[in-house]
Amino acid sequence: MRRDFRVVGREHYPAAELTGSICAGGAYRGGGAPSFTGGNLIMRNENQLKKPKKGGFGRYYLLALLPFLILVVLYEILPLIMLIADSFRLDKEPSVLFSLDNYKKIFSTLSYTKAIANSLKITLISSLAGIVIAFLGARAAYDSHGLYKRLYMTILNITSNFAGVPLAFAYMIILGNAGVLKLIASQYGIGFLQNFDLYTSSGLTMMYIYFQIPLSTLLLIPAFNGIRNEWNEANMLLGGTNTHFWTHVGIPVLIPSIFSTLSVLFATALCAYATAYALLMNNFSLLPINISASFVGDIKTKPKLGAALSVVMMLILCIVILLNNYITRKTTKWEGR
Secondary structure, three states: OOOOEEEEOOEEEEHHHHHHHHHOOOOOOOOOOEEEEOOEEEEOOHHHHOOOOOOOOHHHHHHHHHHHHHHHHHHHHHHHHHHHHHHOOOOOOOOOOOOOHHHHHHHHOHHHHHHHHHHHHHHHHHHHHHHHHHHHHHHHHHHOOHHHHHHHHHHHHHHHOOOOHHHHHHHHHHHOOOOHHHHHHHHHOOHHHHOOOOOOHHHHHHHHHHHHHHHHHHHHHHHHHOOOHHHHHHHHHOOOOHHHHHHHHHHHHHHHHHHHHHHHHHHHHHHOOHHHHHHHHHHOOOHHHHHHHHHOOOOOOOHHHHHHHHHHHHHHHHHHHHHHHHHHHHHOHHHHO
16 A cells, blocks of 8 residues: 655654644654654654764774885885986986986987887787777677686686796797797698798787787676676667677777777786797897896996886876776766766
């Protein structure tokens, strides 16, 4: 049976009970919940309705976080400040506290500009290729169920951790100058595989794409879980096809997650060092390799120049993050409507 309620103070009470009690001679003063005894309106104790005070555990939470904050300051914030300060100093003249000569040298020296260009090129190609393949892989995981999906997720988790020196060594065994596939190709006359050179930018790009795919697939799968079946059903009721659904509904909804994943892939590829160094060492100019050579060079170290190169890398990453945030804001306006 439907009951009408009226608001008294901050509480809701049945209208019939309030009317009957007040008409019986009760007086309602507010601030507490009325109870009805013998037709009179009796106020409950006000303290019983007050919300319990929050325990003073906030300060203890902060104390528990104090060791973590100390580690953040000592190992992240202070090194970052020192790195930025060192980028404006000179290796040959330690007395100079501020100078832009390191940055001028970076953008006027061919080896450094080429290193930046090579890093950006390989990063963009591997990130775009990885996100496209990852989209298809995440879509496959979204459509699969049961044993196949569990097996697929297990393979993704294993391969996402296979990177760095082990990955470079595995590729050398498979596609190196005396690799297994190269020997098979030479025996059976497979031209494109026989002439493939792993120790070039193409080989390095292929390795980057390899470790980008499982990482980006794992990042995209939760986004696919946010797509509702009701949307696809509504699309089918309106006569739309599966392609129409993904081009007009699915992909637009996933765009924020796609660009966020793409920014993660960009940062991963731009800062990757172990794989590139294990494969090519100093024979190919890349920004991470040049940074490492500035700090631990075989002949002479240039830590101040290396600090400036590190700041350039951080600026590139900041630009990518800001661009991703801008695109995310523009593509998620519909969520607030």
